Amino acid sequence: MSEKKPVKKKRLKTAEKLGELMKDYYTESAMIKSQKKPVAWLTSVAPVEICYAMDVFPVYPENYATICAARKLSAEFCEAAEAKGYSTDLCSYALNNFGSIYLNKGPFMGQGLPEPDLLIATEHACLSMAKWWEALSRHFDVPLYVVDSSLPVGEDVASYQIKYFADQLEELVEFIEKHTGNKFDMKRFKEVLRYSDQASSLFLEIAEFRKTVPSPVSPIEMFTNMFPLVTLAGKKEAVEFYKELRDEIKDLVDRGVPAVPNEKYRLIWDLFPVWYNLKLFPYMEEKGGVVVADVYATAFGGSIDISRPFEGLAERYVGNPLLSYGIGEYIELYKQMIKDFHVDGIVFHSNRSCRMASMGQYEVKQGIYNDLGIPGVVFETDFVDPRSYSDEQVKDTLDSFFEILETRK
Amino acid sequence: MTIMDFQEKYKNRHEIAKQWKKDGKKIFGYFCGYVPEELIGAAGIIPVRILGSLDKVSLADSHIQSFICAFGRSCLDQGLKGTYDYLDGIVVSKTCDIMRNMLGIWSRNIEVPFTFYIGAPSKRTEAARTCLIEEFKLLRSKLEEFTGKSIDDNSINQSIESYNQSRKLLKELYELRAEDNPPLSGSDFYHIVKAGFVTPKKEYNEMLLELKSKLTSSESSDGKGVRLLISGSTFEDVNILKMIEDSGGTVVSDDLCVGSRYFWDLIEPASDPIRALADRYQMRVTCPCKHPSDERLERILDEVKKHRVQGVISIVQKFCDTHLFEYPYMRDLLQENDMPFLYLETEDRLGEEGQFKTRVQAFLEMLR
Ligand code: SF4
Ligand code: SF4
Numbered sequence: 001m002s003e004k005k006p007v008k009k010k011r012l013k014t015a016e017k018l019g020e021l022m023k024d025y026y027t028e029s030a031m032i033k034s035q036k037k038p039v040a041w042l043t044s045v046a047p048v049e050i051c052y053a054m055d056v057f058p059v060y061p062e063n064y065a066t067i068c069a070a071r072k073l074s075a076e077f078c079e080a081a082e083a084k085g086y087s088t089d090l091c092s093y094a095l096n097n098f099g100s101i102y103l104n105k106g107p108f109m110g111q112g113l114p115e116p117d118l119l120i121a122t123e124h125a126c127l128s129m130a131k132w133w134e135a136l137s138r139h140f141d142v143p144l145y146v147v148d149s150s151l152p153v154g155e156d157v158a159s160y161q162i163k164y165f166a167d168q169l170e171e172l173v174e175f176i177e178k179h180t181g182n183k184f185d186m187k188r189f190k191e192v193l194r195y196s197d198q199a200s201s202l203f204l205e206i207a208e209f210r211k212t213v214p215s216p217v218s219p220i221e222m223f224t225n226m227f228p229l230v231t232l233a234g235k236k237e238a239v240e241f242y243k244e245l246r247d248e249i250k251d252l253v254d255r256g257v258p259a260v261p262n263e264k265y266r267l268i269w270d271l272f273p274v275w276y277n278l279k280l281f282p283y284m285e286e287k288g289g290v291v292v293a294d295v296y297a298t299a300f301g302g303s304i305d306i307s308r309p310f311e312g313l314a315e316r317y318v319g320n321p322l323l324s325y326g327i328g329e330y331i332e333l334y335k336q337m338i339k340d341f342h343v344d345g346i347v348f349h350s351n352r353s354c355r356m357a358s359m360g361q362y363e364v365k366q367g368i369y370n371d372l373g374i375p376g377v378v379f380e381t382d383f384v385d386p387r388s389y390s391d392e393q394v395k396d397t398l399d400s401f402f403e404i405l406e407t408r409k
Numbered sequence: 410m411t412i413m414d415f416q417e418k419y420k421n422r423h424e425i426a427k428q429w430k431k432d433g434k435k436i437f438g439y440f441c442g443y444v445p446e447e448l449i450g451a452a453g454i455i456p457v458r459i460l461g462s463l464d465k466v467s468l469a470d471s472h473i474q475s476f477i478c479a480f481g482r483s484c485l486d487q488g489l490k491g492t493y494d495y496l497d498g499i500v501v502s503k504t505c506d507i508m509r510n511m512l513g514i515w516s517r518n519i520e521v522p523f524t525f526y527i528g529a530p531s532k533r534t535e536a537a538r539t540c541l542i543e544e545f546k547l548l549r550s551k552l553e554e555f556t557g558k559s560i561d562d563n564s565i566n567q568s569i570e571s572y573n574q575s576r577k578l579l580k581e582l583y584e585l586r587a588e589d590n591p592p593l594s595g596s597d598f599y600h601i602v603k604a605g606f607v608t609p610k611k612e613y614n615e616m617l618l619e620l621k622s623k624l625t626s627s628e629s630s631d632g633k634g635v636r637l638l639i640s641g642s643t644f645e646d647v648n649i650l651k652m653i654e655d656s657g658g659t660v661v662s663d664d665l666c667v668g669s670r671y672f673w674d675l676i677e678p679a680s681d682p683i684r685a686l687a688d689r690y691q692m693r694v695t696c697p698c699k700h701p702s703d704e705r706l707e708r709i710l711d712e713v714k715k716h717r718v719q720g721v722i723s724i725v726q727k728f729c730d731t732h733l734f735e736y737p738y739m740r741d742l743l744q745e746n747d748m749p750f751l752y753l754e755t756e757d758r759l760g761e762e763g764q765f766k767t768r769v770q771a772f773l774e775m776l777r
Contacts, residue, residue: 127731131702134702148537151528326513359514
């Protein structure tokens with residue numbers, strides 16, 4: 001049952017523009033096949049800059065899954081994937097993707113994503129990505145390039161690790177040239193890198209504004225505004241968008257306008273939103289709990305040394321703290337954030353789909369509590385597949401957490 | 410030398426290790442078959458594989474979620490219970506996401522003087538191998554620092570030789586299973602392999618040699634069982650294999666992390682032993698954690714043909730992403746090759762509950 005709700009005006013002017021950017025991107029995506037532009041499907045933290053530099057249209061099944069989840073399509077998609085034999089325990093980003101392929105359905109104009117001509121995966125975020133892309137490569141019978149890595153855990157990235165990654169980026173260029181005929185141009189590449197670098201430093205700047213008490217941006221605004229950072233990394237539009245957003249938020253800071261009235265508890269949100277239920281944020285906000293920090297800004301905000309384009313890009317990707325931090329570093333990072341952002345507590349979303357990122361959460365929570373006495377709470381869901389989600393249970397867990405926060409005030 | 414002796418070795422492994430400790434020896438643990446044990450051995454340290462147990466997981470639950478594979482949870486649980494307190498070090502290699510996270514959690518909660526994480530690449534390319542060489546070199550120097558003694562090439566070569574001998578012997582025994590009347594059952598073989606994870610190679614090789622000389626002369630099975638290949642990740646519960654055999658199956662071949670994948674490839678001697686090691690560990694028969702994984706499946710098909718396999722049973726840990734991602738492909742591929750296939754997902758304690766029994770029996774019935 002879908003009730004027609006009156007369209008609510010967005011609080012941020014720039015947010016209207018985000019809608020346009022997304023619409024433009026997905027319209028282009030729907031038409032792309034008729035334009036004869038090669039399409040590549042990318043995992044997150046894959047070097048999209050190379051695609052933009054080489055005129056390859058990048059498609060992100062993961063971002064797409066979040067949209068399918070928000071539009072309540074993901075349960076059907078996951079089921080379709082399971083019917084083909086994919087375990088329900090696999091990452092629901094992947095299940096959602098497989099299902100939308102099998103059913104050729106999606107939230108935009110009713111159809112699924114444009115079929116790929118190329119597949120590009122990394123495996124340094126998690127190993128599932130490489131496995132998932134291998135399956136795609138068999139399904140579509142199109143070439144796959146996996147950018148592999150050797151990763152440190154909790155130690156500095158070694159130069160041979162950067163070299164291994166950077167050399168593969170160069171190999172990826174050859175791979176794209178070979179399969180699309182599109183030529184690589186260094187000047188263009190550097191320009192794309194500059195845009196990507198600018199977008200991410202602007203995003204960081206915006207995230208920094210959240211240090212202001214009360215916070216000028218809400219978590220939903222932050223999470224939805226990540227779209228250009230990931231999908232349009234390397235496009236001028238992304239830079240323009242973030243400039244505007246930055247200015248708008250700076251103005252809010254200057255005028256002392258809070259995102260949420262009655263901000264009482266300032267929170268860190270650990271990892272993914274529950275994509276089909278972003279309403280959890282307003283639920284917490286009613287109780288005075290405002291998420292003011294998360295790791296995404298740190299993770300996607302790394303700068304790129306453009307004078308050494310391939311190494312620079314490799315450093316940015318391999319050095320991504322979200323991926324190369326050990327538990328100890330993670331705790332230190334959060335401790336710093338707690339200080340800088342004046343944080344009262346941490347909400348850990350333990351996501352059944354993502355073993356990679358969820359596996360250390362209990363430790364991080366305990367470690368921070370031991371060191372600083374800052375409490376955390378863990379609640380478990382699947383971020384895309386709503387079938388076993390219990391709103392009541394999650395809210396109960398959050399409620400008791402707020403009781404704890406209350407006694408500490 | 411009987412299978413019992415091998416079984417005993419595994420069963421008493423913690424007591425034996427504690428005795429080594431009393432004798433002043435150093436012991437390291439590793440989880441996964443991508444850790445170069447040869448190098449640890451060359452440092453004068455005894456490497457043992459950390460495996461789970463059939464005990465109920467209790468302590469691990471407050472450290473990792475229930476959606477982590479039973480193998481990972483059980484290993485950590487054992488560690489938290491103090492079962493592995495004798496370890497002087499742990500070396501982990503990046504394979505699956507669970508392994509990648511394990512060391513950090515382990516070392517925060519369980520005291521262990523030395524840890525090393527090999528960032529191991531996943532591809533089977535020259536560049537990946539070059540990368541792994543760097544990592545092995547670093548491991549070598551850290552080991553030297555730890556023991557205070559240098560590890561010369563000669564000792565690595567010697568270590569390689571004894572590991573190679575182990576692998577060769579295991580392969581010979583493995584091949585015996587493929588005979589018409591295999592003198593060795595699949596579960597027996599599993600006991601043999603597991604003993605190898607916790608027994609110093611010199612001693613283990615002697616055990617294998619002795620067993621081998623006996624086996625050829627001992628009586629064989631009746632050769633009437635349904636010939637099976639077992640594929641999958643690691644599992645602890647040997648009863649699963651036993652149940653399959655008691656139901657009329659004969660395991661003649663495997664693709665298991667705790668089976669042939671562990672010993673399949675030998676190390677080709679090279680002038681630089683580190684390079685020789687990297688060659689094997691980067692290029693060896695892939696587990697699904699590595700990319701691309703087609704070669705693993707090709708090998709399964711080869712084995713199926715070579716050993717006149719009548720059916721394949723896959724035993725996969727619930728929540729083991731890499732194996733789960735590959736399951737539909739494997740199923741289709743076997744189907745295309747007219748190879749009957751049964752898929753069992755375990756949480757490691759299901760074997761004894763007989764849940765699989767009816768399915769296995771029906772499967773074997775169909776093949777008879
Ligand atoms: S299947 Fe392979 S990577 Fe996984 S634990 Fe076993 S040997 Fe290691
Ligand atoms: S069973 Fe699978 S998920 Fe668990 S440690 Fe082994 S390879 Fe990793």
